[in-house]
Amino acid sequence: MRLTRKVFSDLAIFMGIFGFMIGTVFPFFVTLLGVPSDYVLTLPFFIACISAGLIAGGVNYYLARKVVGSRLIILSNVGRHMRSLAETMRRGIHQADEEELTVMLSTEELCGKMGCQIEVDSDDEFGESATAFNLLAQTLSRTIITERAAHSFSNMLATQLDIEPLADKAIRKLMLYTNSVGGLLAVVEHGELETVACHVISDVHSVLRSDYVKEAINSGETQIIRLPKNAEIVLNHVIGEHNTKYVIVDPIVYKGVSLGVIVLAAEKDYDEEVIHRISILRIGLGLALNNSLTHGRMRLLATQDPLTGVYNRGFGAKRLNEEFQRAVRGDSPLGVILFDIDDFKVINDTYGHLIGDRVLIGVVKSVRSVLREGDILTRYGGEEFLVVLPGASSVDVAQMGERIRHAVKDMQLVEGSQSIHVTISLGGVSHPELNVSQEDVLIRHADEALYRAKGAGKDRIEMDKSGFKPLLNSVN
């Protein structure tokens, strides 16, 4: 029943009416108790009773206002605060830097910091209201934190294209936003899970081989593992030194396909909000990971020879140019070898093109086994390869050429009952013994030397005549 828009105004009116009615009825009530009506049904007695009723109503009103009003003030302040609370939080959280955001991820701290919790000091409806308000404020703050985390996460994803830095930053942020002590991110490559970023987790292989990971990948659904106490021993070697109790395995899905998996491990239970937060963050991660993987594949396509996996001619030429510039700048030698498989047409004609392809792959494998880190192998043409040897003088080039020649010659390639023998001819040159201003000239000289090696009977290395004079070639 409401008369006005204010509860205490209503109460004052009702108390007034109530006092007046009590005062009016009281003289008649007194006659029922045997008091002669001449005494009580008089105007002064009526006035006295009504006055007493109004005073009682007034006192009631005063007490109600004191007892209930003081509590209602809390709620009215809350009500006033409520309107600005969301805005205050939003501003506070958005202005927070990454470190402050980490602190805020503990809900209590956030609400403490923002002053958004009110004291619960009774078990009545007011206490319930205050509890409900605190819950509401907490939920609101957590939602805003998740939004802030998603914003920061998306910004990070937008700045990374290469898979490894992307995965590393993503897993660090995810650990931060979920209070995890360890985490890893693995992607599916050729049907196998490959780890691209890992923190704290020690035995990655055991983790990736676990049924939880398989289930997450196959079903596309989050797996939450609450480790029983006795499982600690089993997982101690798996999840580093921390006393891990909870593990989340989350598939990274893009267009219904599992691209990989996130594993996060924590000492405290992951609550629903954190699980929800991960599910939001991984949506953007799926898209970013897909872009990154596609970018990586495109780059491989643009730089790699699909058959042998070494650089293709275009990219090899670019790398040679870079190494040449570096050598000129650093005044250091640069060796170049061009080699070609001997009588490869005969191999193709005898065994077929598929075996010819296997020979090419085998030659690359053998050559790679003798190259040093930093040497660059490129498929220059059909069965012709370019080797760039940074820091190699003519003597080094000749020695490396011999090592390459022997590695190919010693290669064991068995086809059915026959073993295929492969030899190569090489032409080598080194800058600045051959002082050139452009790297193309090095290739031309190496090609001429290779031509001479072919003409001289194959299976040998010829060095550029204008550079290194004494030849090391020997035909064994």
Ligand SMILES: Nc1nc2c(ncn2[C@@H]2O[C@H](COP(=O)(O)OP(=O)(O)OP(=O)(O)O)[C@@H](O)[C@H]2O)c(=O)[nH]1
């Ligand atoms: N199987 C296979 N064969 C290739 C590939 N690329 C080029 N070839 C073949 O390599 C052969 C090269 O033959 P030639 O240029 O006559 O050279 P060669 O037989 O090695 O003779 P020399 O260089 O004088 O020792 C050709 O038969 C090409 O078809 C490839 O990717 N796979």
